[in-house]
Amino acid sequence: MSRTHRFRSIGWALALIGLMAGGAARAQIAISPQILDVSLDDPSHTYAFRLYNYTTEDKRVRVSLNNWTLDADNQVQVLPPTETSLDRWTIINPVEFDLPAGKSQAVRLAIRPAVPLAAGEHRVMTYFDEIPLADPTKEAPATLRARFRLGAAVYAHVGPVSRSGTINSVVADKHGFKLGVTATGNATTRFDGQYVIYPTRAFPGKGKVPAVENPDLPDMKLPPGAIAGGRIPATAVLPGTTRTVSGTYAGKPLSPGRYTVNLSGHFGDAPLDAQTEINVAAGSG
Known part of the structure; x- marks a missing residue:
């Protein structure tokens, strides 16, 4: 810095x-x-x-x-x-x-x-x-x-600032996602990233998901074919601690169907590029 x-x-x-x-x-x-x-x-x-x-x-x-x-x-x-x-x-x-x-x-x-x-x-x-x-x-x-x-x-x-971290786990369901992380540097670390949800049939493929424009703002624009998206919460993770960063899909669970959730960005110097498939059954709670 x-x-x-x-x-x-x-x-x-x-x-x-x-x-x-x-x-x-x-x-x-x-x-x-x-x-x-x-x-x-x-x-x-x-x-x-x-x-x-x-x-x-x-x-x-x-x-x-x-x-x-x-x-x-x-x-x-x-x-x-x-x-x-x-x-x-x-x-x-x-x-x-x-x-x-x-x-x-x-x-x-x-x-x-x-x-x-x-x-x-x-x-x-x-x-x-x-x-x-x-x-x-x-x-x-x-x-x-x-x-x-x-x-x-x-x-x-x-002294020098190190915002390094590790991503320990990536889990998603119809309600939202949870990212297990550890801040391994000497400074508070946060996610800088996005999530995008597609019907699985419309998913463009790994590494081909465009950026969400103006995420979480009233004029947010999703990539073509996506049904939801936004920022990964920039939850503060203090140095030397392990935390779970959680997010919901604009507060709305997914309706029945098959989806691919793409999460991308960085947690400090740790890159994130993960895809999780979710099958939401009809009548599931």
Whole structure:
């Protein structure tokens, strides 16, 4: 990886921890980038997130930092600070601020370790929490007030970055697919790939499946003859861990018939080019 930082504004599940207010509010408060991937070889750099308020209400926001990892279910698990955890050595400005309706606010951060850090990946989670109104009488009566909480992950690297991995298993059925993987390098690794489903009679053959255009977007275009397709989830797999990356076919199981599922792309430096045939019997559960 270059010594200069890279911003990744992609919708990786880990990046956006979520809003306590639910689906409607999710689109009303946003953060960019959703993941920050940086090098610590030059500690003089500063970085920034920007928080957007698309609501019609002014907000008050507090920023905090946590050491973290992912558990076996790929859920964020907050860890206590250690001497070398980045939550101790990350400087945030501002820590607390007003976010007027329809406006945005930049939140800058710098990582200044005062102790030597081991080569490899270090992580810190940046949380953006709404602070309740000081005067509750200003809230509309009989309104359930839901506060937001957003989390943005920072991945910081010391020394060369290795995103290597192995693909241990590929399984698919009428509901979806499961890919067993191990991240063998020193940095978090994710899939960059696609799945495409054909009726078996229309499958063009190994190595002949075109790319899905605009995968998972409203204007997605499937290759000729395909009935479904999309991205393989870019689930974060932390270095040294083995996980199962699962995906569904746009949330819809396959109807009775015979299909070929093509999965292609890369998990780190490990190539993926697999085909699985599925025979869905009539009346199967």
